Amino acid sequence: MHSVSFLKTGGPEVLEYKEIKLEDPKNGEVLIKHSAIGLNFIDTYHRSGLYPVSLPSGIGLEGAGIIEKVGPGVSNFKEGDKVAYAAAPLGSYSSHRIYPIKSLVKVPDGIELDVAACLMTKGLTTFYLLHKTYEVKKGQTILFHAAAGGVGQIFCQWAKSLGCAVIGTVGSDEKIELAKKYGCDEVINYSKENFKDRVMEITNNEGLPVVYDGVGKVTLEKSLACLKMRGMMVSFGNASGKLDPVDVGKLIAPKGLYLTRPSIAQYTATREELDEASQMLFEMVKSGKVKVELFKKYKLKDVIDAHKDLEGRKILGPAVIIP
Numbered sequence: 001m002h003s004v005s006f007l008k009t010g011g012p013e014v015l016e017y018k019e020i021k022l023e024d025p026k027n028g029e030v031l032i033k034h035s036a037i038g039l040n041f042i043d044t045y046h047r048s049g050l051y052p053v054s055l056p057s058g059i060g061l062e063g064a065g066i067i068e069k070v071g072p073g074v075s076n077f078k079e080g081d082k083v084a085y086a087a088a089p090l091g092s093y094s095s096h097r098i099y100p101i102k103s104l105v106k107v108p109d110g111i112e113l114d115v116a117a118c119l120m121t122k123g124l125t126t127f128y129l130l131h132k133t134y135e136v137k138k139g140q141t142i143l144f145h146a147a148a149g150g151v152g153q154i155f156c157q158w159a160k161s162l163g164c165a166v167i168g169t170v171g172s173d174e175k176i177e178l179a180k181k182y183g184c185d186e187v188i189n190y191s192k193e194n195f196k197d198r199v200m201e202i203t204n205n206e207g208l209p210v211v212y213d214g215v216g217k218v219t220l221e222k223s224l225a226c227l228k229m230r231g232m233m234v235s236f237g238n239a240s241g242k243l244d245p246v247d248v249g250k251l252i253a254p255k256g257l258y259l260t261r262p263s264i265a266q267y268t269a270t271r272e273e274l275d276e277a278s279q280m281l282f283e284m285v286k287s288g289k290v291k292v293e294l295f296k297k298y299k300l301k302d303v304i305d306a307h308k309d310l311e312g313r314k315i316l317g318p319a320v321i322i323p
């Protein structure tokens with residue numbers, strides 16, 4: 001059994017691949033043998049210290065695999081079940097782990113475990129962003145940043161299937177076709193063009209009802225400027241760095257905007273919420289409305305390369321780590 005952990009925060013090189021031994025699962029827990037592990041930008045925030053963790057720490061919030069052992073008091077999961085999760089505690093970068101069943105879902109037939117491993121974070125996030133944080137309506141034009149990325153490819157297809165016109169941004173020309181392939185109607189290379197000006201052009205100066213911004217530091221202010229009166233700013237990530245404080249009087253008040261900073265844990269906290277979201281997600285994939293093509297499978301021992309690629313903006317879609 002192996003896992004990846006870190007003793008101090010820092011660059012990708014702080015990640016250490018080690019042999020481990022596990023105890024038996026306790027009350028409400030199971031032992032999972034991972035088939036695949038989701039690679040997510042949030043993992044870099046934990047590793048770098050942007051999101052503080054207590055050290056030493058495991059890493060990774062998402063995985064899929066087979067239950068090898070069940071602990072006492074577990075009745076709704078059994079040995080051999082195909083399961084997946086996207087929630088704390090950290091530690092999914094491992095061949096095996098003990099995990100609490102409260103955040104676990106069964107993976108239905110027809111969904112491969114390596115797909116499930118990348119779907120849980122990116123897909124459950126997409127579900128709550130489009131259906132709960134702001135319920136998009138058919139015919140609305142919406143903006144999503146980093147549209148060719150992991151969440152981006154799933155989000156844009158899902159939004160398109162709901163009848164939205166999707167404007168996506170990307171950081172390089174090579175990502176433009178990819179973003180179009182996965183649901184974007186318009187793609188803006190925000191490294192070259194002022195995306196706010198382009199959005200205003202596309203919407204005839206009307207602006208948008210909602211902007212989904214996972215890029216953060218370098219985009220937030222212009223994202224707010226893309227909104228129309230009483231629009232909703234969904235700031236759900238910070239791939240470009242920690243957000244600066246928002247000047248409410250200058251940026252929010254003039255148009256009476258809404259600003260929210262949601263996270264997946266707030267929308268999947270109860271069993272009912274987790275089941276509703278994951279069932280909808282699996283249906284979207286099984287129906288073919290959301291297609292998942294894995295960009296790359298990294299080996300667990302090569303996880304440093306995976307983090308370098310993630311921060312180097314080289315990941316072109318959902319990627320997983322194979323133990």
Ligand SMILES: NC(=O)c1ccc[n+]([C@@H]2O[C@H](COP(=O)([O-])OP(=O)(O)OC[C@H]3O[C@@H](n4cnc5c(N)ncnc54)[C@H](OP(=O)(O)O)[C@@H]3O)[C@@H](O)[C@H]2O)c1
Nearest residue numbers: 040041146149150151170171214237238239240263264313
């Ligand atoms: N709140 C939540 O519940 C939640 C859940 C999941 C993910 N997220 C957030 O969603 C975002 C996307 O996550 P992901 O895992 O799918 O990652 P990803 O989109 O595959 O990778 C991040 C992308 O951000 C863009 N980016 C812009 N400036 C960057 C910079 N300075 N350094 C690195 N990347 C930069 C890059 O795309 P371009 O080159 O095209 O700009 C990069 O590919 C992240 O901010 C993540 O934290 C939030």
